[in-house]
Amino acid sequence: MVKHIMERFDSFLSYIEAISIFDAVHWNLPGCEIVEVEHASGKISASRILSPVNIPDKNKAAMDGYAVNHQDTVNASDHNAARLRLDGVNIAGGNAGLPLRSGQCREIYTGSIMPEGADAVIKVENCEQSDDYVYVYSPVLPGENIASTGEDITIGSPLLWEKAIVRPQNISAMNAAGIKSIMVYRNITIGIVNTGRELVTGQINNSTGALLRSFYQNSFINIIDGGIVDDSTDSIRNKILNLGSKCNIIIVTGGSSLGRKDLTTDAISEIGKMLFSGVAIKPGRTIALFDMDSTPVLSVSGLPVAALLSSLIFVNRYIYNAFGIELTEKAPAILDERIHNKTGFTTFQVMDTFEKGGELHARPLETTASGRISSLLQGNSFTSIDENLEGIEEGSRIMINVIGDIKWE
């Protein structure tokens, strides 16, 4: 008979304590790199970018119509049209042309440079052209229908903020300002190692690995799949050691249950320092954290939902501490059914969130089983319940984290 010794988790750290231990370490961060602006979408910016130019760079027409000097239209009315001689056209992409003389107007198109001497554009709808003359029936104001120099963006105003996700609008603004490349953080690299003989033998498929890999992969996170490792201290240690230099965060699944804790703990303890083991969270209370040369190594459950929700706490924290960015999308919702909680545990409850009467409502899923992937198929979100609470009352406003399709009316 094989002799295993089952160690108990004698006590669990509170969620708050675990977070504060995590926060106290100066974890390694990804370095920076220069990328072309158009390849920066979804990356985390590493510096604030201020506009080197005014946009527009010159006064331009904001409408199709006729460039005029407003003084020539002061007395215009339905019965007393101002008659202006058409002196030509400023096409888009062309130059300002000759200065406009008094009593004249010039055909002009949205985006065209205004001629000197003109201070307004009269919309084509508000006048009539007959041969070389344009008849204007109402006065225009100075600056009317003009996009004046710097009106959109003035020199020195921010086009991108530091430690922000680069959005299409930032890319567009930087493009407009002629900025070709910027500094961004390299993608955060998360290594994922799945341990367990049942995976090696193929008795079960590696659905936990599949969940973590596709959940964490995004525009600013790369995944390195460390594959499946047998229940052996040497294999686990070597795999993690090998991933260490390439990863900012390592997640090891399946090594946190009582029966395997020693194995994984021994393996990682040889190459890193255990900071805690066992946190009062549900699901995933068996989570352990190691510091391997300033790389956080998280040893989590082999069950998919527990592995995801417990690792997410610390992956979120890593990203938030470093960049102030939230990994999962949040939304406020009204709780439609009381959630129970076991005091002393911070619980992550899978929820079904839907729109009702213009507001989001959320209902807890019945199952709290941490191994049930079906709860994530039926739900689309989760919320957290503080360890001091026995539950959250129906009708309370809660914050949900969105992980699926919210049902809209």
Next chain:
Amino acid sequence: MVKHIMERFDSFLSYIEAISIFDAVHWNLPGCEIVEVEHASGKISASRILSPVNIPDKNKAAMDGYAVNHQDTVNASDHNAARLRLDGVNIAGGNAGLPLRSGQCREIYTGSIMPEGADAVIKVENCEQSDDYVYVYSPVLPGENIASTGEDITIGSPLLWEKAIVRPQNISAMNAAGIKSIMVYRNITIGIVNTGRELVTGQINNSTGALLRSFYQNSFINIIDGGIVDDSTDSIRNKILNLGSKCNIIIVTGGSSLGRKDLTTDAISEIGKMLFSGVAIKPGRTIALFDMDSTPVLSVSGLPVAALLSSLIFVNRYIYNAFGIELTEKAPAILDERIHNKTGFTTFQVMDTFEKGGELHARPLETTASGRISSLLQGNSFTSIDENLEGIEEGSRIMINVIGDIKWE
């Protein structure tokens, strides 16, 4: 002097009419392809997938502890421990082993197959082991701490729905069920052509193209950059014709202003049928729609915000009609400041959305200038105002579309 004829937009279609004209066409849709499950993340599924197996496939331990028959623990108490002989261990990844006999128990680990004759797992915390005996101090219920066959997912239950975005939890569940590949829709391909001499000459940068390309590119949309085309009927027609066979949707920017409408209209009319030109929306009222062999060709403003918000109406509609999927993320919010509207126009208003007291609040940005990319830098969302409304009152509940970072408390 070059002679241009400016045509007026004599009337604008209402938003509703434009939508119903768009909806009446059977637009081409992307075909389907088979992909490996793990490469399907973020794609649109083309069929419902039902589980071919039960998960778990056998009764398994849901806790680390000892497999027992509950009848052996019926009278157990603090003062009268049930004494069970330890007959071995079922490791994870191993088989069920010999059937468990009465009066015996077996060490077992989360995920291990239960031995025949055992119907519960007693947690390691709730008993004591001494040599070859385990002392149990309280009765267990039949089924306690067991994940029974099909408890998570039963044969025939859905792992993925048709026409849904494939999420990490779908991938995990399909992986668990041994499904290797699935049918998804090929990515929707959007071709983007930017016209205008001011782009060709480099007088201004193509910030509108940059905005559209990075906004629309996502896990289920590919972009083909048609580049910059001069203001020439031939060039525009040939470029669109060339893109036609590769694209599901084509967006042509810069050809919808009055001064260029004829040019673009002539170009596209040679290869497609105009369905409308001019819609009562702000910004982007100059938008025109063509049907080119069942491919929608949208001719939109050259100004970035107008080009984005007006094309988005119809790109959204295409995707929603075909798949029931929303392209932009939505959220309900409380309006913190009245929005004005010009009756007769459906207005898309850029908003700044933030959390206050556990709810989302939104404030309109001052500028409504359709050319101002700065509004998108300052805002993070937009809302729409119905053409029949003169505005939306402060305190109303509105729905916002999220396009940036919401400010959380």
